[in-house]
Amino acid sequence: MPDWSYRTLFRPLLFRMPAERARSLTLGVFGGLGRLPLGSFVIRTFGHMELSPLLESRIGDTRVELPVGLSGELDPRGGAHRALAQIGFGFVEVGPVTREGTGPPRPAERIEGEESLFCPDPWANEGVEGVAGRFKSGKLAENVPYLVRLRAGDGLSGEEAAAEVAAMASKLGGFAAALSVDLLDADRTAEEAAERLSLAIVALRREMEKLPILLHVPLDYPAGKLEALLEAGGLDGWEGVVVGEGRRKGGGLLFGPEDKEASLEKVRLIRSAEIGERRTIVVKGGIHEPQDALDVMREGADLVMLHAGLVYSGPGLPKRINEAVLYERMKELPPEPAPSFWSSWGWMCGLGAGMIAGGLIAWLIAVSSVLLPYDEQFLGLKREAIAAFHPHLLHFMSHDRITLAGTMISIGILYFMLAKHGLRHELHWAKTALLTSGLFGFASFFFYLGYGYFDPLHGAAAAILLPMFVLAMRGRGHRALIRPPNLRNGRVWQRAQWGQLMFVALGSAFAVGGAVISLVGVTDVFVKEDLRYLGIAPEAIERFNERLIPLIAHDRAGFGGALFCDAIALLATSLWGIREGERWIWKMFLFGGTPGFVAALSVHGAIGYTSFAHLLPAYFALALYVAGLILLYPYLMGREAAVRETAGQAL
Template structure:
């Protein structure tokens, strides 16, 4: 469920359901997908969320693949942890966990306008026994941090005893660390100091000290005046750092997770850094992170790692990826830009391949508009062009229409190859290389579809022999590089419109892929659809009687077009899934230039020869509508200079 489907299709529907039902349905669906063979691969493929090595981080001595964690409030029962672990997280929080279950049947409230989620009972959880069982069943490989808390309305002595029991139980498991809720916002400074000191004394008295990291959990509404006195007296040998909670508590015990907690979290982070300037004192924060800019500001304020809760629900499953991209950009800022690879190393060969495809497509179009048949076509048929035309008045027009649509598709492929090589592969973008690699991997073998009816096309064979070495040279020694240009930081109107545009192009890529396979399949089996025969006013038997080699020649054109369309479609699909990034103007022009020849060729030739059957052209109309709508919706997102948004965000942060 990437953002382009979540924000446009699923969120509007889910937001109308009771929040508990919506959460259960969403997590249940993701959990089931992750458990089927290939399910996690599907999740990764749709979102392209594989973390970059540049994101690798450490929580004290613990290595994590990203500095981003999943808050326990998102999936308290661990139903979809295996799926969520594919989103780009580096660790997962479990909890809060209390000794006994805390149950609430009251509805969860999702305030759609603000993105705030109100949980009626902050400490709702299945209890210690079921949490231990959930931990044993985890198979995603990400480190777990468990937030342990005393049960609501426990006395000070009861709270300490419960925390002791929880630490003893979880210290025997594979959890990486604890978020320990030993502070209470409604207690006095002396009471909180005693609580922390008693718990620290208990840890020291254990026969074997827990190997897990220990973070002091600081409620978001905890008084800063008390914090200034507590932090300096904490034992640095026992505590790893602080975890700033994500919820504002109401007098009735409810918890509000939302953007409103961000300013309080930033204030606490700065205060902690003033009180404990040591670099080895870590700060985790989970409040008010709803867009990448929130994460950037929180990290700049002094947080070391972040956890997502309500922001994941509000912004969508792509938020971790967007934050990770922003983190990479922050880490690369100020580092020298690598020297671009030479033209002949890899990307230049893809440009040459694209130019070759464009040239071949133009030549094929000119031939299809004029003579239609090449000399070797006539030799194969044993008939001259005029003789073929006398078989049926529409036959040459029909063959011309097949060849012009193929020519337009070839030009489109060539433009995409050239542009993706020049702008994507040159800068080491993994998605661009994958797009052309996949396209070529299915495009070149489609040559053999021509042989399905025994017709060998020497011109296509020669072109393939010339272009294939270019393709192979373009795929060599092409390491991935991070995107160094500014990335999207805001859930802006342009971003939301861009998601609708991305949805259009994903749908277009899927539709054209299916269409290409169907056309190729028809080309090597029945050759014609009923509308084709109705347009020509002829039957296959009559064509076969006129010349038994006519149908194999037409089949060669159809199968070739189907293979080319599929090659083009899978490339477009990968671009739509993985390549859409704010401010990439070249990509919008690539989509415009790359799609136009195929649509112009396919639609214009049908009207020029009078083949205007509505049912036959309906898929083309649908695809053209998706294409135009996608370009319009993506225009503000791709064409707006993201640097302007970044500068505005930086000024806003400075003022704050």
């Protein structure tokens, strides 16, 4: 459920449901997908969250690969942790956990105008035994760093609270990457709180000698008391702080974007107390867009967690935050030298140019002689004989070959642009798109052999282009981005989600169409609309010349394979490459799509093959294409695009 589907289709539907039902449905779908054999692969394919050493952070001495975590309040039973870990979360919080379970919580509520969630029972949980049972049974995901939050019961003395959290730690610490301990309340003085924390950390260290242990500071904990607590040495022995979330309201907590200012205040206060560089600060409240995460990190936070922001912004938020953090850290590094033209990306430019030239030549032949000399040699008759037998046959073959030519030109433009602007900058997603598309494209060459016809021109082209493809794939492709990413959930970004949906749908439709055309080409060859246009039965064609249908099949299968290859490049770019200010993406869509649509629509009109049913998929695809270009224009080509492009080039 990426942002382009969540913001456009699923969120409007989910927000029509009660909040608890919507959450259960969403987590159930995510969790079910994550448990499927290829579920994690599918999630990673849609999100394409690339790891980078620059994103590694620490909780104490524990390494986490990504600086974004999932708040425990969002998925308290952990059913979707395995799936959610694939979309950019480096760690997951479990809790709050108390000694005894508190029963099922009352349903949460959405306050949509404020982008907030109200939880009437924010500390509801199944108790330490229930959580331990989930870990032991494997219901919680393996290989996910867990930050387990322990909460002492109300009204306990310092010794009692210390003993209680230590007992819980003994049962859960073995499953955790770190612990977060909730002991503070506003009723105690700073001296009393410091003594309470001292007793707790000593008791916890008896149970967990090396596990990182952080202090959970409620977001509404008074600033004066926190300052006094820090001055009294309240953090001695603790590896850091988790700044909580939520404002008290009617016995519950209200989580939303207004938590950010209080979070910033807490972070400034804690860092100003000189608690030490190795102490970790984790912020939970008010992170609704990437800029929020950058703001709290610039004040001194090391990690953030998501809750209400994920619900309102969408499942792409962790990836967007990771990319924003990555870009900030990349700016501190010296610029990387661009690879030389012929080291990798130049070969792909040459391949793309070759595809464009080949497509133009094929188009010229298709509108003139249609058949090449070796086609006539294979058939054992001249084009005039075919025209004399049935004039629509040559028109039909021209129709297949012109659409193939237009698709070849489109592929060439996509490959050239992906090489110049993607491979040249070692973008991982661009290399993956070209590799996947190219493998399918060269494999589709064998479709030409489906009816026993070997096309020497296609064979020669493949022999020339394949080494160029292999040489182009030598690049490292190790970078996630080169230009500033989007930081705001503004109207332009929201509109772009619709545009991205259009192009993802278009790429998917082309992929299905290419697969179907290839299958038809190597099996039945004709569909009903084809035969209706031709006005002749396949048996009559076969009686006229038994090699004519294999030649037509070769054209159809070749076009289907080329369309599928084109679709993969388009779909991969639509999934992974649409980023604010990437002007070349919009231009690639415009110039790459035009030859295919011009070829497909013009040839049908020229030969009189204007069946509405036959052309309906083309009309639908054209509508998606035009709508996508219009919707994406402000995001990719807007006023800030040139500034972002310049910043990326400097990087």
